[in-house]
Amino acid sequence: MATQRILDFLATRRPSGPCLVVDLDVVRDNFRAFEKALPDSKIYYAVKANPAPEILRLLAAMGSSFDTASVAEVEMAMDAGAPADRISFGNTIKKERDIARAYQLGIRLFAVDCVEEVEKIARVAPGARVFCRVLTDGEGAEWPLSRKFGCVPAMAVDVLRHAKGLGLDAYGVSFHVGSQQTDLTAWDRALADAKKVFATLAEEGIVLKMVNMGGGFPTRYLKDVPVAQAYGQAIFSALRKHFGNALPETIIEPGRGMVGNAGVIKSEVVLISKKADNDNVRWVFLDIGKFGGLAETMDEAIRYPLVTRHDGSETAPCVLAGPTCDSADVMYEKTPYPLPLSLTIGDEVLIEGTGAYTTTYSAVAFNGFEPLRSYVI
Amino acid sequence: MATQRILDFLATRRPSGPCLVVDLDVVRDNFRAFEKALPDSKIYYAVKANPAPEILRLLAAMGSSFDTASVAEVEMAMDAGAPADRISFGNTIKKERDIARAYQLGIRLFAVDCVEEVEKIARVAPGARVFCRVLTDGEGAEWPLSRKFGCVPAMAVDVLRHAKGLGLDAYGVSFHVGSQQTDLTAWDRALADAKKVFATLAEEGIVLKMVNMGGGFPTRYLKDVPVAQAYGQAIFSALRKHFGNALPETIIEPGRGMVGNAGVIKSEVVLISKKADNDNVRWVFLDIGKFGGLAETMDEAIRYPLVTRHDGSETAPCVLAGPTCDSADVMYEKTPYPLPLSLTIGDEVLIEGTGAYTTTYSAVAFNGFEPLRSYVI
Structure with a gap:
């Protein structure tokens, strides 16, 4: 799901720190797929899934209506060009x-x-x-x-x-x-x-x-x-x-159906360690976690696909955790995540299917970390 | 735990929307209590609990050291006047x-x-x-x-x-x-x-x-x-x-021990309703919830004291939930919270003991709601 456009953007721009990259082409395809699948239904995009202005402007121009959760979201939809009669509170x-x-x-x-x-x-x-x-x-x-x-x-x-x-x-x-x-x-x-x-x-x-x-x-x-x-x-x-x-x-x-698969989070392995010499599960710590945008890993509900440069090589189960000093900032522990044994500190990890419910869930400054940055291309 | 200074501030300033008010006098008392209780230990305030500049400046001036979780927190502590040799990463x-x-x-x-x-x-x-x-x-x-x-x-x-x-x-x-x-x-x-x-x-x-x-x-x-x-x-x-x-x-x-009891969140009842005419549990919706700063109600872990103007009158159990379009944004459901039967829409609810781990946990813009505002007095 990391499109070539997203991969090219990351390769060229090399943003430092975790970030979300959303490919508008995928959003466009998703909107058309919904139109085709349900030609008699009006599409109200759930703004809360991802309110990036570029996404709202694209969908407004394509004729989408908007489902909003607050006055601020009403205003965002209007700023993107949606008339009031295409907005539901x-x-x-x-x-x-x-x-x-x-x-x-x-x-x-x-x-x-x-x-x-x-x-x-x-x-x-x-x-x-x-x-x-x-x-x-x-x-x-x-x-x-x-x-x-x-x-x-x-x-x-x-x-x-x-x-x-x-x-x-x-x-x-x-x-x-x-x-x-x-x-x-x-x-x-x-x-x-x-x-x-x-x-x-x-x-x-x-x-x-x-x-x-x-x-x-x-x-x-x-x-x-x-x-x-x-x-x-x-x-x-x-x-x-x-x-x-x-x-x-x-x-x-x-909401998720419109933008979820359009986005990929780029993250970095901060640390790989064990808690005891004889532990057989590694802990892999990324520079993004539950408080940086991956809130939907709560109770390990959503299991995102992870992509690394070592994919295809031998894997072993890992506990996957975020970078904050909060013991609840662990994404996958009950069901450890298989990751390549050759994964090392500093490696890039792409987290796919993260276009929805990530940027806005992000904590404003927990542990001093800035909220998830977002690029819409 | 809502001190007279906090109550006076709320009565005078009447801030609209949910907000946290922290009383520095309580922080000062807490710091002295720790100094007295453990006179031979150095106090490193855990900045992540509440990094408000006023709190950091007060503690730096009182001689506190600082425990930090990120470079940003190191910089916040230094900006507040702490020398590098009083900061731990x-x-x-x-x-x-x-x-x-x-x-x-x-x-x-x-x-x-x-x-x-x-x-x-x-x-x-x-x-x-x-x-x-x-x-x-x-x-x-x-x-x-x-x-x-x-x-x-x-x-x-x-x-x-x-x-x-x-x-x-x-x-x-x-x-x-x-x-x-x-x-x-x-x-x-x-x-x-x-x-x-x-x-x-x-x-x-x-x-x-x-x-x-x-x-x-x-x-x-x-x-x-x-x-x-x-x-x-x-x-x-x-x-x-x-x-x-x-x-x-x-x-x-x-962290929590230094600032938890120094803060009170002012919130407002947005809606009180039932899901069926014969339900005996009311749903009470506040204008703050799990994504607006009360993240530590996760799994109903922390049960904050709630204060309303009707306290002392007859109560009945309620499910307590936040204002977002997210079904996970429910604070207390498994163990419903007893609240006055006379509580009505528009009433103010004070959430006590919220000086720690609230402002920074707050989502940056979920559902278009702004992050929790904070006043340090």
Whole structure:
């Protein structure tokens, strides 16, 4: 996944210290693949995955819409050229003053998952469209979602009815099948729930129009995943099955799926050592770790592919850790990572599939280390 | 732990958005308490706990030395007025070019835990003092250390012998009993290991001079902890027991113990909701979470005291979560947190004991939220 452009950039520029390099060509290809796979769905790029201005400008120019988590992200999307009607305020947890600010900026589409949030929106964003997030089971996801977002489908009916009663546009429902979702039937189950909310409210004369199918589209880490096309077909079949000919508008919110495989982190081996002479597992310390951008190695959830100049030679398991004085800054320990025996201090290690959820997760200055630098080419 | 000065500051300045307020009077008291408890030990403040310039300047002026994790932290300590001979480069994982840079800045005291690191130091910091970190068992600590730092005592002997052979000053050993260590016997066990290293090397004519007893001194969260005085007595007794009249120089490296209880985070309730009408646990969402500075709630390790204007009234358990669109951004869920039933959206929540390991852990821009602001008064 380190494209030739990325390799050439690293060879030419030789940046010192860890950095992320993102290849816009890959982002462009990913956007087109989503368009082709789900031609009837609008793509709302999840800005939080990687808000680099170059990425936002490319996607805005290609016609993408944007899913934002804060007023700052709304502003980033607008600065990149997206008009307000292509921006959704997709965070279900918003301060009332932030809703008001987004409304002033022209935002008219808001996520909710409870009546309390509906009431804030009714007060400061009159007439806005709201969609209610429903809880899904998250089965099959590599980074399963907790119950943090959404409510049970029965409560979603109440929430949307309440919105309508307060003069808002009860616009639709959303769900998220969990990040890196590889079980295609997850969308089927979630769409069945969505349809129930549509049907119940239709009986009361409230006609929802949109289903926001969220993200969860995987990027390729170590395992092969079904390609976008397969996702598109499975989702379209599920839509037909549950909604028949009365297909709603649909939205998807890829984040990781749009930029994950477009980025590679360049790092350096700082130290290789053992804890005792008779240990058979080496500790390999890189100049980037959990607090420098690899937060998603938490609980060893995401296992990034590592590339070194010694690949192909004999390997042995290593504990992989970051450079900070924090004992929690260990990426892979329970399941040690096989790395070449010939790996040495000073060697470059490329960490692939790191275009999403790295730069922004990076700690601002932990241990005095600067946040992850990023180059978008 | 919210001092009157902090409360007055918040009442007067009314900062909007989450922020940390640190009271320097408390830091000053903590430094004096450590001095009094361990009058024969040199205090090396662990800069990573909170590198705010005001804190570093105060401690430098009071005569503190500094334990640093990176060249940037070395520079911060020097900028605050600490001379190079009061600064230790305490990270066992260092790039050779960073060791060289620190040496150029005058740093002569370095941590190691393997021969590979010794060799780097011998190449670019000739004649420097090195101390070798030994592994401890970490029993009794709230935030137990993994095996990331240190080596077994037998290997420490090899490491220090190697240092001597390469012309370095084999200066001593260090250990860390684990963060928030409340078991006073942990120091006794670690000092027994340290003494063994001293004794073995003494037989070869290598005379170590220093024991670095690290940090681990707890700050007060929800549970009472033995006061600094009790720590001092226990440590002094253990030193006497193992070293007799030939007491080595000793160093301590308090971080959390120096600033943890000096800081309070002001946050705001963004949303209170349920996931289903019949749920009996409320979800309370604050405007700060795991990615905004409360990283140490990971695995619900540290349970901060929360203060609201409704304290004393009837409470019920809540799941406590942060404001980001990340399902992992939940602070307390397995063990819900009792909060007043009358708590409402917009209420201020003070999070006490947050002076350490918050501002620097904060993500640089996750979800577009700015890093935790900090006021030192």
